[in-house]
Amino acid sequence: MQGWSKCRIELPETVVMEILSKLPVRSLTRFRCVCKRWCSSFQTSHFSTKHQHNNLKNNNLNLLLKRCHGNTHDDIHYFSALSTEKGQNFLVKENIHLPFFQNCWFAPVVSGPCNGLLCLHDAGKVALWNPSTREFKILPQSSVQRPSSVDSTSFGCLGFGFDSKTDDYKVVRFVTNYFKENEEEGFLPDWNHQVELYSLKNDSWKEISVPEAHPYGSPLFNNYINGFYYWQATGDSDYRILSFDMANENFATLPLPKFGGSLAQYYLQLLDFNGLLGAIVYPREGTEKSFDLWVMNGSWTRQFSIESVSGVERPLGFWKNGELFLEGSNHELVLFDPATRELKNLGIHAYQNTMQLIPYVESLVPINGRSEHEEHIIRQPAGRY
Template structure:
């Protein structure tokens, strides 16, 4: 670690401040300069400062469909201000999971990836990739997993990363869905899984990006018969589920998507069958207290919202699969030049991070 002694105090602080402004790729190279710099850059305090430094700007990470390979891919938008032309992007080198997969996150620069037989963590900035062991339930062999749902967040009591995996199982002998659900929680620091069963309400829906906030993860669920929507929260520290109230006057004929807007849980409410869509945007200011932010529309040729960007701008997926940035104040849209297919399109807010997924608890 650098020492702050005598005349070296200012120069050493200046070195640290300079290093904090550098991209992760450069910092990884500078670890080889000397043992002191290597220890500094690996230090957990430096890792945290780099992640939260004002020079570490948020970028867009888009999961899209590559029509040449017929597989999903990732692109990092290099522009810090999306209104500038031309819009530059960089395809990330990603060959670890070749079939169609789901993605969750990012959390402190880390993404969770999954398909039907593998789960992994990935840091695109450091290029660290880590397959996780698959937890086994105690169910008989004639039970098969038929659907997966994931959450990703921090245990604030230990400052450790946890991945939540909810599985539905089908009983082939009696041809029916097994109830309760099987929940597996992976803890990065101990590289271990805890598996338990719990009764959960209705059908769980994927969130837009990562709906983690202040030690809780949130999913949207709907009752299988009357389609009433409910929000399910998970206390990551205590590993306990609970239900919280929806925005008021939620019509059964409408649909919703959960997202994050600044430091608030947000919900898009709209009718997916409308030709001209109107989207109501609600924010949860405190738990179970909702405030309607605005209504946008009518929107033509829009399939669904994808999340928020800066200054209240929205990401939208068009019926053609194209991704666009929409300004509700001006009504203008900007083509993000990446297309989806079969709901694979995701727009994630990403910041580079030195957080290691191979050295345990570095969060």
């Protein structure tokens, strides 16, 4: 038709990057081949930070569920990716097998997420994983020297976080050395502790000072909060909270909240609650539970209580509007809405106490690893397990 002509509109580069930073990782992965400029831009720290900020601002959370169907060495722990789309009721989209950990009795413990990255570990095996870009990195063995006369070494609690000063991701790990008896050397302690720190930038471990308090247990929630990692710990005569500053690489301690009971009667689990250190407290006995949430903001204050929820065992995490994921007494995943007190069974089961729920935002952060395909990680559609 006369009067019509082709028109090409050129958008400013800043506007293009702003639009792209709001897209999911899957789309950005495809768009890398559009032009070299886009490909290189997606790999910059500025773009990945902008992309993550947009996901956080819009509360675009993804969900992974770690679980197992039995309690023998042949029963493999795996991850299930759950749908977070409205109306899909957290259906399992796919199941993810990690062969690197399949011979580990206790399965990988998950630390994080930190900027969309997960740290997985079991005994001496440690790996970083970006489930969004599907990049997986097996960390090198530690080169930290052990004391002489060491008979065996065990690897304990681990923390994972981000050092904003150096733009580096770090892993801090506690090690226990056990000594063999040697009469010629005289009296030796049965064991001692070491602490080692891994830097992703340097791709190496180093030894750091051992704190006075010693951490214990495995985290149920994300214990990394704004540059610090937190553990429950024991001191000389009491229980406390141990923190590690990822930037300054030093430890400090905090008191537990005074919740009116003892740790013999109640579980206490640390967690990130809206960017503050939180602690959720609930009774060890019974299947009718009450949950108290305490928050540290200069001092501990009780944020709220959820009273008398029947048929549940333990909390698994909060969702977007304050709903609480719980493990039911029949070891199914349930969602509790405190406003309506509705308890919804989501139809997902696992062996007792093997479920761990991991909400995370998509991330473009590179970890200098290899693709899931190269590490033989298997993603299978739901229904294959």
